[in-house]
Amino acid sequence: MLRLLYTLLLYVAAPIALAATMWRGVRDPLYRERWGERFGFSRTRTQVPTIWVHAVSVGEVQAAAALIRELRKRYPDPPLIVTTATPTGAQRVNALFGDAVRHVYLPYDLPGAVRRFLDRIQPRIAVMMETEVWPNLYRECGRRQIPIVLASARLSEKSVRRFRRISSLFREALNQDLTIGAQTRADADRFIEVGAPASRVHVTGNIKFDIEVAPNVRATGEALRTAEFFGRFVWIAGSTHEGEEDIVLAAHRQLIAKRSDALLVLVPRHPNRFDRVRQWLGQQGMAFVCRSRGESAKEDTRVVLADTLGELLMLYAAGDVAFVAGSLVPIGGHNLLEPAALARPILTGPRNFNAPDIAKMLFESGGALQVNSADELAATLAMLSANPEKRAELGQAALGILEMNRGAVARVMEMIEKAEAVSRER
Structure with a gap:
C-alpha cells in the first residue's frame, strides 16, 4: 500500500519537477537538454552488460573519480555508464573522463521510466554513491537480479527520522541484492537501524x-600563479552561495586595508549564478576580472571571478589559502x-554538516580553522598572510589527515568484485 501511495505521489510530482x-532552463539551457x-x-543503448555508477551532482562525481578510474582499469571491456541528476554533474563527468565513459541522466523513480532506463543500459552491477536510495529503482534491480553496491554511504540522524516514517518502503529497498559500504561505524549502525541486514x-x-x-592540475596552478599572481597573497573562496559572497567580499575589504596586495579568487558554486555574481561585483567599486572572458589579473585587480567550470582544484593550487564555502550559510x-590534497591551509565556516566527521578530523589535527563571520575571516587571513610558516604547518596537517584515511576505494572495489562475480555466474 505504501509503495502504491509513493508511486502515485511521484506521478503527480513528476510533471511539476x-x-x-x-x-531553470530559461537561465541555464543545459537544463532543457535530454529531458x-x-x-x-x-539515447544510450547497449546490447552488452555494463558497469553503472550513479553520482548525483558535481561533488559526488568528484568524490567518485578515483573509484571510476579503478573500475575502468579493472573492467576495461564492458561499457561504463555514469549517471547524474544535474547538468553540472554531467559536465564534470565529461571534463574528468571524456569518451572513456558514457553519461546518462538518472530517470525519475517511476516504474516505467526505471524499466526503460534499465532496458537501455543493461547493467550487470549498479554502484550508487553516498545516500541514493530509490525504492522503485532498487525493486526493479532486485527483480532483474542486478546487485547494488552503495559506496561511501552515509546516513544522518535527520535521514533516519525521515526513513522511520516510511520504514516499510525503505526496508524493502534495503533488502534487495544490496551491499553497503558505510563511511563510518555510526553510518553503518544507522543503515541497520532503518532496515538494512547487518550482514550486508x-x-x-x-x-x-x-x-x-x-600533475597537470598542480603545474597549471603554479603557472597561473607565476604569470598573474606572483608576489601577492592570494586566497580562494571556493564554491560560494547566495549571501556568502557578501561576507567574503566584506572580509576581503578588511584584508586589503592591512595587506594592499591581497587578491581574492571568487568561485561561485553554481553556473546559473555566474551572471548575477558578475553584475553584483560590477556594483561593488572594486577592480575585478573574469576568467570566462580570458582576462588576466593586473596589479590593480582586487578580485578574480572564476566564472568557469572544472577549475577549482587548479585555483586552489595557485593560491596561498583556501576558504571552503557553503559553510557560512546553511x-x-x-x-x-x-x-x-594540495597541502593548502583551510578556512571554513561553522556549518559543515554535510561531512561533519571530515571537518572534525581537520579541526582537531590543526589542518583547518573555523571562522564564523566576515571579521573572523579577515583577521585569520591577515594572520596567515603574515605567517608563511603557519600556512605550511596547516597545509601539512591537512594533507596528513587525508593520507592517514586513504584506502576506501580498495575496500569498495573488493565489495564490487564479489558482487559482480556473483552477477556473472547467474
Whole structure:
C-alpha cells in the first residue's frame, strides 16, 4: 500500500519537477537538454552488460573519480555508464573522463521510466554513491537480479527520522541484492537501524580521502600563479552561495586595508549564478576580472571571478589559502579534502554538516580553522598572510589527515568484485 501511495505521489510530482527543470532552463539551457532521459528515454543503448555508477551532482562525481578510474582499469571491456541528476554533474563527468565513459541522466523513480532506463543500459552491477536510495529503482534491480553496491554511504540522524516514517518502503529497498559500504561505524549502525541486514553492511571509509590530483592540475596552478599572481597573497573562496559572497567580499575589504596586495579568487558554486555574481561585483567599486572572458589579473585587480567550470582544484593550487564555502550559510559545506590534497591551509565556516566527521578530523589535527563571520575571516587571513610558516604547518596537517584515511576505494572495489562475480555466474 505504501509503495502504491509513493508511486502515485511521484506521478503527480513528476510533471511539476519537469516544469521546474524547464524553468531553470530559461537561465541555464543545459537544463532543457535530454529531458526525455528523466523518463527513461535514453539515447544510450547497449546490447552488452555494463558497469553503472550513479553520482548525483558535481561533488559526488568528484568524490567518485578515483573509484571510476579503478573500475575502468579493472573492467576495461564492458561499457561504463555514469549517471547524474544535474547538468553540472554531467559536465564534470565529461571534463574528468571524456569518451572513456558514457553519461546518462538518472530517470525519475517511476516504474516505467526505471524499466526503460534499465532496458537501455543493461547493467550487470549498479554502484550508487553516498545516500541514493530509490525504492522503485532498487525493486526493479532486485527483480532483474542486478546487485547494488552503495559506496561511501552515509546516513544522518535527520535521514533516519525521515526513513522511520516510511520504514516499510525503505526496508524493502534495503533488502534487495544490496551491499553497503558505510563511511563510518555510526553510518553503518544507522543503515541497520532503518532496515538494512547487518550482514550486508560494512565500514569501508570515505572514498573522498582517495582524491587524486593530476600533475597537470598542480603545474597549471603554479603557472597561473607565476604569470598573474606572483608576489601577492592570494586566497580562494571556493564554491560560494547566495549571501556568502557578501561576507567574503566584506572580509576581503578588511584584508586589503592591512595587506594592499591581497587578491581574492571568487568561485561561485553554481553556473546559473555566474551572471548575477558578475553584475553584483560590477556594483561593488572594486577592480575585478573574469576568467570566462580570458582576462588576466593586473596589479590593480582586487578580485578574480572564476566564472568557469572544472577549475577549482587548479585555483586552489595557485593560491596561498583556501576558504571552503557553503559553510557560512546553511548549505552544509563543500569538499574540504580538495585543498587538503594540495597541502593548502583551510578556512571554513561553522556549518559543515554535510561531512561533519571530515571537518572534525581537520579541526582537531590543526589542518583547518573555523571562522564564523566576515571579521573572523579577515583577521585569520591577515594572520596567515603574515605567517608563511603557519600556512605550511596547516597545509601539512591537512594533507596528513587525508593520507592517514586513504584506502576506501580498495575496500569498495573488493565489495564490487564479489558482487559482480556473483552477477556473472547467474
